[in-house]
Amino acid sequence: MQRLNLQFELIRQSPTVSMGDRIMALQASGKNIVALQMGDPDFGTPPAVLDVAFKAMQSGLTHYAPSRGFLELRKAVATKLLRDEGVEYNPETEILITHGGIHAYYLAMQSILNPDDDVLIPDPSWATHANMATMLRGNVIRVPAPAENNFIPYFEAWQKALTAKTKIIVLNYPSNPTGMFPSKEYLQKLQDFAKENNLWIVADEVYGSLFFDEKPTSVAAFDGAKERTLLVNSLSKSYAMTGWRVGYLAAPQAVIENAIKAGQNSITCVAPFIQKAAAFALTDSAIQEETAKMRAGYKRRRDLVIRLSHELESEKVKIIEPKGAFYFFLDLRSLNMPSVEMCEKILEEYGVGLVPGSAFGKEGEGFIRLCIAASDEDVESGFRKIVAWAEKQ
Numbered sequence: 001m002q003r004l005n006l007q008f009e010l011i012r013q014s015p016t017v018s019m020g021d022r023i024m025a026l027q028a029s030g031k032n033i034v035a036l037q038m039g040d041p042d043f044g045t046p047p048a049v050l051d052v053a054f055k056a057m058q059s060g061l062t063h064y065a066p067s068r069g070f071l072e073l074r075k076a077v078a079t080k081l082l083r084d085e086g087v088e089y090n091p092e093t094e095i096l097i098t099h100g101g102i103h104a105y106y107l108a109m110q111s112i113l114n115p116d117d118d119v120l121i122p123d124p125s126w127a128t129h130a131n132m133a134t135m136l137r138g139n140v141i142r143v144p145a146p147a148e149n150n151f152i153p154y155f156e157a158w159q160k161a162l163t164a165k166t167k168i169i170v171l172n173y174p175s176n177p178t179g180m181f182p183s184k185e186y187l188q189k190l191q192d193f194a195k196e197n198n199l200w201i202v203a204d205e206v207y208g209s210l211f212f213d214e215k216p217t218s219v220a221a222f223d224g225a226k227e228r229t230l231l232v233n234s235l236s237k238s239y240a241m242t243g244w245r246v247g248y249l250a251a252p253q254a255v256i257e258n259a260i261k262a263g264q265n266s267i268t269c270v271a272p273f274i275q276k277a278a279a280f281a282l283t284d285s286a287i288q289e290e291t292a293k294m295r296a297g298y299k300r301r302r303d304l305v306i307r308l309s310h311e312l313e314s315e316k317v318k319i320i321e322p323k324g325a326f327y328f329f330l331d332l333r334s335l336n337m338p339s340v341e342m343c344e345k346i347l348e349e350y351g352v353g354l355v356p357g358s359a360f361g362k363e364g365e366g367f368i369r370l371c372i373a374a375s376d377e378d379v380e381s382g383f384r385k386i387v388a389w390a391e392k393q
């Protein structure tokens with residue numbers, strides 16, 4: 001057999017997806033599992049959004065759509081970015097509609113990354129950020145984001161990681177898996193650092209609307225930031241639309257022109273009826289109220305875990321209170337056990353599905369990710385079971 005693409009030897013299959021597959025197999029065999037591994041909202045997509053998609057299909061929007069995305073949807077994205085983030089984008093030239101946030105990230109990286117460029121990525125972070133950079137033949141340099149600093153890299157760590165080949169910083173706030181985001185002052189400093197060193201910043205803000213108290217500032221919302229920032233976002237998490245596969249990239253025009261070529265040569269376009277539904281979801285005021293209720297639901301569950309943690313007072317399972325997204329990155333380092341083993345044991349012995357922290361990088365070892373996009377009952381029983389298991393070790 002002729003040789004395969006060697007880059008794939010450098011990456012592993014997604015541990016979240018393989019954990020999900022295992023759990024589904026266990027469920028199919030009749031086992032009762034508290035599934036807290038998958039970052040997928042337990043809320044349904046708002047029914048009014050479904051109606052718009054049905055009507056669009058019935059009206060004949062079942063053929064190809066423009067590869068840049070309908071102008072109506074690009075305008076809706078621009079409205080959202082101005083309304084929620086205070087950043088102005090030109091819908092004609094600076095926005096591209098994509099097949100979800102993951103595809104927006106792919107197009108962003110493909111548009112700017114050359115083989116052998118250095119890419120700085122905090123550790124821990126969502127595995128795709130590093131995997132994609134590797135697939136595109138970049139050199140991934142992880143920047144430690146330790147629990148002791150609320151999972152935000154110490155600023156010196158960025159300086160230490162910088163080389164003559166550094167081209168891109170990848171950020172994801174609020175973060176998967178930690179739910180953390182830095183202060184506005186920190187982001188301003190990072191933007192200054194990027195400017196001084198002529199770096200791009202790719203900012204994955206798919207959890208940008210999911211915050212509990214203080215609102216995170218968009219990485220693009222700083223003077224002069226837009227010219228070096230590529231914003232990745234989607235409707236998946238904030239509108240409970242993970243299965244619709246619709247997102248967007250907002251970036252300088254030259255980047256968008258590359259990304260369009262990459263999109264045309266990979267997916268052609270996003271389905272037109274889905275684009276119609278997305279434009280409605282982003283701008284309709286009743287839908288914004290529904291998403292605010294979802295956010296309140298995640299906050300209630302976050303507070304529930306915090307309350308339980310105070311009640312149970314476990315020395316073995318420590319929490320670091322997340323500020324957004326829908327995850328807890330639980331600290332079980334005192335057990336001195338690989339996080340993969342911990343997750344396997346908790347699944348087998350207590351029937352709770354989780355993701356090992358090592359899936360997010362070396363710094364994630366000793367942690368496990370608990371997703372709170374599940375019912376209050378599941379979140380409570382899941383957390384109690386994790387503590388019960390840990391206390392027995």
Ligand SMILES: Cc1ncc(COP(=O)(O)O)c(C=O)c1O
Pocket residue numbers: 039099100101102103126172175176204206233234235236237242246247
């Ligand atoms: C940080 C982060 N970015 C992007 C995505 C992908 O989102 P989408 O469903 O919009 O492709 C995820 C999904 O889990 C994520 O956690």
